[in-house]
Amino acid sequence: MTQKGFKKWQFRGIHGHMAKTKKQIIEDLKLIDIIVEILDARAPKSTENPDVREYCKNKKKIVVLNKSDLADENISNSWIKYYNNKNISCTKVESNTGKGIKEFISLVKKEYKDIEEKYIQKGRMGRLAKVMILGIPNVGKSTFINSLAKRNVVKAGNKPGVTKEKQWIKIDEKIELMDTPGMLWPKLSDSNVAMNLAFLNSIGENAIDNEEVAYNLLKYLVENYKGKVELRYDIKIEEDEEIIDIRDKIARKKGAILSGGRINEQKISDMILTDFRTGKLGRISLERP
């Protein structure tokens, strides 16, 4: 990732948005029993936010691995084990189809039992579990909420930063949800994490250099999912073949060529990124526990 790319993003952060969002989340959390952190199943570590630990000091947390339809299933399952071993409840979902939502609701009810007991001891009967969704941009917070609510209560979009307003919704006879997800800042301090976030489109598109990001993604894919790259683009990758050469091979296959025969680097880079983000390359995970 270029320095240039980082600076633009950090510049946007400095402009008060981050501090304001964090203050708002801390304020909202006073009403909340259970925090749900949405992570991208393809890269749970890269898509978590270190502030959540601080938010969860006196609260229960459930980790949701969203977009699990796009991730390597075995790896997602090992992530669930990883969190469970650390005594953190974790479940996987596909918010866009609703798969895993029932299991999530069961998990909330299970986690709420102890909390409800305390409320009852204090004489507060029948209090609903109050839940809030947290997550960095583009992990699927809005889609998850809409899936829970079984209707479109919040806008979902493929660009980071779509969600703006706030409402409360009842999603079950026992559960109430703050429909405005807490927008967390992605962590960009580690360049490997920042690169994963760029692959996943959790960093604003105009803050990154697509050609460099696509190059790094292709490198990762060739190293870890070579067969899927060959299958998708109908190419044969030679032992020790340079990433640039593989990219150009794909570009020629796909007709991403400029007049004069030069490779259309922008076009092929966008294509590789889009193919990964939409699952056209198959189920791919970026991190293992």
Ligand SMILES: Nc1nc2c(ncn2[C@@H]2O[C@H](COP(=O)(O)OP(=O)(O)OP(=O)(O)O)[C@@H](O)[C@H]2O)c(=O)[nH]1
């Ligand atoms: N394949 C797949 N796509 C998903 C899933 N959940 C969400 N998406 C897509 O991911 C993109 C981002 O989803 P949003 O719900 O807008 O994400 P968000 O976290 O609310 O994003 P911001 O509000 O911008 O922070 C959209 O194009 C969704 O359709 C999922 O489980 N699987």
Ligand SMILES: [Mg+2]
């Ligand atoms: Mg949203």
